[in-house]
Amino acid sequence: MTLKKTLQYGIIAFLIWFVAFRPDAAARVAREIVTFIAQLGVGFGDFFTKVIS
Template structure:
C-alpha cells in the first residue's frame, strides 16, 4: 500500500470518526469552511465588479 493511499484511508476514517462522535464540532467545521468559501467568492465578485466599473 502506498503512502498516499494510506493517508487517504486514514483521513477518511478520521472524518467518519469525527462526524460520528463529535457531530456538533463537525458541523461547526463544515459551517466555517462554507463561510470561508462564501467570503472568498464575495471578494472575487467585488474585485471583478470594481475592475469592470
C-alpha cells in the first residue's frame, strides 16, 4: 500500500471517529468551515464588484 492510500484511509478513519465520538465538536468544525467558505465568497464578490464599477 502506498503512503498516499495509507494517509487517505487514516484521514477517513479519523473523520468517522471524530463524528461518532465528538459530534458537537464535529458540527462546530463543519459550521466554521462553511462560514469561512461563505466569507470567501462574499469577499471575492465585493472585490469583483468594485473592480467592475
